[in-house]
Amino acid sequence: MIDRRRFLAASAGSLAGALLAACNSDPKAAHPLLAFAEKKNETVERAIFRHRSMDRVAADAKLSGTAFPQYYVADELPIWDPGVRGVWRLEVSGAIRKPLSLTLDDLQKFPRRSQVVDHFCVEGWNARAKWTGVRLSDLANAAELTPDAGYVDFRSFDDNYHESWDIESAMHPQTLVAYAMDGHYLGAGHGAPARVHSPVKLGYKNTKYLTSIVFMPRKNGGYWSDQGYEWYGGT
Numbered sequence: 001m002i003d004r005r006r007f008l009a010a011s012a013g014s015l016a017g018a019l020l021a022a023c024n025s026d027p028k029a030a031h032p033l034l035a036f037a038e039k040k041n042e043t044v045e046r047a048i049f050r051h052r053s054m055d056r057v058a059a060d061a062k063l064s065g066t067a068f069p070q071y072y073v074a075d076e077l078p079i080w081d082p083g084v085r086g087v088w089r090l091e092v093s094g095a096i097r098k099p100l101s102l103t104l105d106d107l108q109k110f111p112r113r114s115q116v117v118d119h120f121c122v123e124g125w126n127a128r129a130k131w132t133g134v135r136l137s138d139l140a141n142a143a144e145l146t147p148d149a150g151y152v153d154f155r156s157f158d159d160n161y162h163e164s165w166d167i168e169s170a171m172h173p174q175t176l177v178a179y180a181m182d183g184h185y186l187g188a189g190h191g192a193p194a195r196v197h198s199p200v201k202l203g204y205k206n207t208k209y210l211t212s213i214v215f216m217p218r219k220n221g222g223y224w225s226d227q228g229y230e231w232y233g234g235t
């Protein structure tokens with residue numbers, strides 16, 4: 001059976017010739033076709049996505065450990081300085097009935113979830129770690145989403161990095177607000193104090209250095225999505 005990534009690649013191939021022709025003749029003419037292609041890709045990915053399918057890793061699988069890449073977009077490693085910024089808090093707002101303002105201690109009062117899962121980068125490499133944190137669905141339940149909450153935006157203090165998701169992926173049981181990695185609190189290089197992590201999205205969708213979760217009726221792009229990367233970013 002053809003796997004998901006090959007299927008998506010094959011689907012995209014049918015548009016490649018048209019895109020090249022448009023770009024070679026008039027780059028601006030390619031914009032509507034690019035938008036059409038992304039919409040079609042998202043439709044296919046949403047159809048393939050199984051809300052209860054899980055990333056299953058063998059019990060004896062080796063973790064990436066110190067080889068797990070670190071990345072950020074600011075010129076310097078983002079570090080939360082309480083002396084400058086005050087106590088770190090995660091603000092949950094938007095299309096909800098009960099806004100939340102959570103310290104790291106508050107997060108740890110929610111049911112704890114640990115999972116060993118894969119991390120898929122758009123550049124082609126994969127890594128693996130044990131993440132510990134809170135299911136995003138548990139935070140959503142505490143905040144009481146309103147019926148129009150169809151998307152969620154994850155925002156950070158890494159030079160205002162953010163990425164928005166579809167609500168179905170956000171509510172996946174393996175989507176976490178993680179505060180620990182491989183049995184230790186997150187280090188600065190991996191998004192401390194907390195970050196989003198889920199194997200259902202490519203790495204650039206997993207916002208690090210998290211400060212805000214905003215539930216919304218409409219999607220609003222993101223740091224890389226606004227630069228031409230696929231908005232849906234599913235794995």
